[in-house]
Amino acid sequence: MVPSAAAPASPSxxxxxxxxxxxxxxxxxxxxxxxxxxxxxxxxxxxxxxxxFWSRCDQEVCAAIRKGFVACHHAMWKKLPEWPKTLTGLPSTSGTTASVVVIRGDRMYVAHVGDSAVVLGVQDDPSVPFVRAAELTQDHKPELPRERKRIEGLGGSVIKKSGVNRVVWKRPRLTHNGPVRRSTVIDQIPFLAVARALGDLWSYDFLSGEFVVSPEPDTSVVVLDPRKHRFIVLASDGVWNMVPPQEAVTMCHNSHKDKSVRRVSSARQLVCHSLQRWRQRMLRADNTSAIVISLSCPGAVSAPLCHGEVLLDLSPSCSPTPRAPTPLIQVSPAPLIQVSPAPLIQVSPHPSHSGEPRPSHTGETRPSHSGEPRPSHTGEPRPSHTGEPRPSHSGEPRPSHTGEPRPSHSGEPRPSHTGEPRPSHQVTPPLSYR
Incomplete structure (x- = not known):
């Protein structure tokens, strides 16, 4: 689990x-x-x-962000030979979700692949102490109609295993040697519980020249108003599986109301609260990480900073600061921002898909992606992204903050913001999974 923040770029x-x-x-x-x-x-x-990316046109900025995701994904091909192989000797199957927020002036650009959601806390009426949660992203699940249609259109398939839909890895049987022929036995392995991600290079389809697990993100733009937009929360599904969006936003709001007694950052409180719920349910905790961005009006008196928090001023007159592990950036005549990244929780560098245990955050061993399934909130098995399936609270797609199942955006693949065809992901693979 890797939270990240970067400093503003210097203009040329x-x-x-x-x-x-x-x-x-x-x-x-x-x-x-x-x-x-x-x-x-x-x-x-x-x-x-x-x-x-530096254009004043929102559509051009969103297109640049999408191209940046794809370029990063393609760059992983060159690194693939350096990454550890699987226990069966195949190239690495490493992949990652990516949820990104870029703030420039009063514009917030959101891009994501996978299921690490981004939530905005909105206070519609300043006289009413209630902040509602607005979900800015939709998890890229294989069962969504538009995702299933895209996957099957590339020659891929989706299979439900233990109640969870997974993208299938079509792989020659491990005992096979030599070139792949029509007579070669192909194993169909229900493998990944998200339809989009960076990495997952095993999903490259040689016939279409594209990745079944797409690296291209959904993007959106929000015009920030610090008078009503209070918090931005980015978190992994280890948080959202335990803490619903509305509860998370309420926690952040309550934490900032009483500034005199606040001792720890909102992000740390959110992570600790979700880990506590994992323990209460006697479950092995999923990787858990969060970033909380608190917005305030220009000139507002900020609360004393807690450990791990940084005050960011993104006004045009602010001099850029160098990149740092903790954000030392500063957004606009628009909002002042208080950022509280949660403690860094690293992903195990060599998890296997064949049952090797990984340590949990509490020191207990936890199964690898294809070991014993992790139980869900109802006691049913709850697998990870690439092992046994991880069902939601009820085995169905996770509901939204309204309690209704999350619908697909349109049921059809989303067009490019610029009206041009979405970029091709064709590459020449450096290694073969066959």
Missing amino acids: SSSPPRRSVAFFAVFDGHGGGEAAQFARDHLWDFIKKQRG
Whole structure:
């Protein structure tokens, strides 16, 4: 689990005037930590150097962010030979979710692949002390109509195993040697519980030249109003499986109401609360990480900072600060931002898909992606992304904060914001999984 934040980029003399920009991200790795660590270190660099990222047009910025995701994904091919192989000797199956928030002035750009959700806390009436949760992302689950249609259109398939739909890995039987022929026995392995991710290079389809597990994110734009937008929460599904979005936003609001007694950051409180619920249910905790961004109006008196919090001023006059593990960036005549990243929780660097145990956050051993299934909230088996399936609270897709099942956005693949065809993911693979 890798939360990330980066400093604003410095404008060059040949480019149009650029405002300070802040980058926040949460990466939830599976199949090893290599993809998550690579994305943490390089995704922001790939995004900000794309043509159109510094444009004043929101559609061009979103297109640049999508291209940055795909470029980062393709760069992983070159690193694949350096990543540890699986226990069966195949190239690494490492992948990661990626949920990104880029704030520039009063614009917030959200991009994500996978199921690490982003939630905005909105106070519609300043006289009413209630902050509602607005979910800005929808989990990329294989059972969504638009995702299933895309996967099957590329020659892939989705199979339900233990109540959870998974993208199938079509792999020649491990005992096979030599070239793959029509007579070669192909095993169909229900493998991944998310339809989009960075990495997961095993999903490359040689016939279509694209990845069945897509690296292209959904993107959206929010015009920030610090008078009503109070919090932005980025968290892995280890948090959201235990703490619903509305409860998370309420926790952040209550934490900031009484500034005199606040001792720990909102993100730390959120992570600790979710871990406590895992223990109460006597379950092995999933990887858990969160970033909480608190917005305030320009000129507002900020509360004393807790350990792990940094005050960010993103006004145009603010000088860019160097990249740092903890964000030292500062957004606009728009909001002042208080960021509280949760403690860094690293993904096990060499988890296997064949039953090797991994330590949990509490020191207990936890099964690998294909070991014994982890139980759900109801006591049913709850597998991870790439092992046995992880059902939701009821075995059905996780409900939204309203209690209704999350629908797909449109049931059809989303068009590009620019009206142009979405970029091709065709690459030449350096290694073969066959």
